[in-house]
Amino acid sequence: MTDLFPALPYADWRPTRDTLHRFLQVVGKVRLAASPRRNHWWNVPLHLTGRGLTTRPMSVDGVRSFCIDLDLLDHRLDLTTADGGRWSFPLTDRSVAAFHADLAAGLAALGLDVTIAxxxxxxxxxxxxxxxxxxxHATYDPAAVTRYWRVLGQVNLLLEEFAGRYSGKTSPVHHFWHTFDLALTRFSDRVVEHGAATDPVTREAYSREVVSFGFWFGDPATPEPAFYSYTAPEPAGLADAPLYPGAARWQEQNGSHLAVLTYDAVRATADPRATVLEFYESAYRAGAIAAGWSVDGFSCRGGVTDPVLAAARRADHERVLRAEHDMAVASDWGSAR
Incomplete structure (x- = not known):
């Protein structure tokens, strides 16, 4: 199982990470300039493909579609238009300045008038x-980038599975280029009032109550990759709630608390996938219960809201639990004899 979560020490690939982060910011700012705005900035992040990351189709004029794809296996950028235009260049051996210039040249060559604000x-x-x-910033180690991409893909699958357990409003699983993390957010749809001094990015991102989950690759303040969750606004008593597994902890950050489970702690377990899902569930319950959400009302076992099928699945689950309980009782009775 640890092969699905390969070693990714922050210090070992930090120069490459810092370069790649800025590459993604350049591409992301093109996405920001050429996409219609969506609630909570959902138009801004990048999304995963079978080979890397994509902006998804976008348009300058609302008619002509184009897309930027980062192939993180062959390490190329592909800029394509719906009418067949293409511009491509390798990601290796480039500074951020060169990457920016090559992408700008491609946009111009394909007649795409995009202005990054x-x-x-x-x-x-x-x-x-x-x-x-x-x-x-000009370091690009292809092996490190491919390893980053594989970790991203595994976490994406986990977050997609976790997303299916909630029937309320849920964000896509997406890669935020500004913070270099993969994230999924659940909403209660309860409106949050912000003061006039709150910046517009925050006002839009947190206009509703949320419990958010994700994975980051480390930064100078926290130099190790980790799974995380937070609740915003933070309800009273959040950090007193238990987290699972035992290696998870509450970490104070900027006056609030993050639930954190390090990547290496997950890799050390017998079943990393189950460990991460247990962590996300415990962090969700901590935030949702403290904030007064209807945890049972939003529950969606196996991604099913069909009431007939949902009832059948609940009954099957209860039968399994009863069988496990009976086996445990029989085992205890046999040991006692």
Whole structure:
């Protein structure tokens, strides 16, 4: 099972990670400029494909469609248009400045007039340096990027499965290029009032109560990959709730609390997939119960809302639990004899 979750020490691939992060920010800002806005910024993130990441189709004029795909197995960028146009270049041996220039050249060559509103990194240490001037970040280890992609794919499958257990409003599973994490969010649809001083990004992202789940690849503040969850706004007593498995913990961050389970702790277990799902479920119940959500009302076993099939599945589940209980009792009785 650990082959599904290969070792990914933050320090070992940090230079490549920092370069790739900025590549994704360049592509993501094109997506931001060329997509219609959706609630909670759902138009902004990147999505997974069978070979890497995609912007999904977008358009400058609402008519002519184009797409940017990052192939993280062959390590190429493909810019394509619905009418057959294509521009491609390798991801290796490029600084951020060169990547930015090559993508801009491709957009121009295909007649796509895209203007990035702020062509600089978002919320990174070099946020004041334009992409076009960043020759510092130029490390790209293909093996490390492919390993990142494989981890991303496994976590994506876990989050897709976890998403099916909730019948309320749920975000897609998507890769946020600004924070370099894969995330899924559940909503109660209870409106959250923000003060006028709250920035517009936060006001849109957290206009409703949420419990969010995801995976990040580490950063200077937390230099190790980890699974996480948070509830916003944070209800009283959240960090007093139990988390599972035992290696999970509440971590204070910017005045609130994250539920955290490190990637290496998951890799050390006999069943990493079951461990992550147990963690997400415990973090969800902690947040939802403390915030007063209808946990039973939103429950959706196996992604089923059909009441007939759902009742049959509940009955099957209860029969399994009774059988397991009877076996345990019989075993205890036999041991006592």
């Amino acid at each position: 702020d062509p600089r990194p978002f919320d990174l240490p070099d946020r004041d340096r334009p992409f076009a001037e960043d020759t510092e």
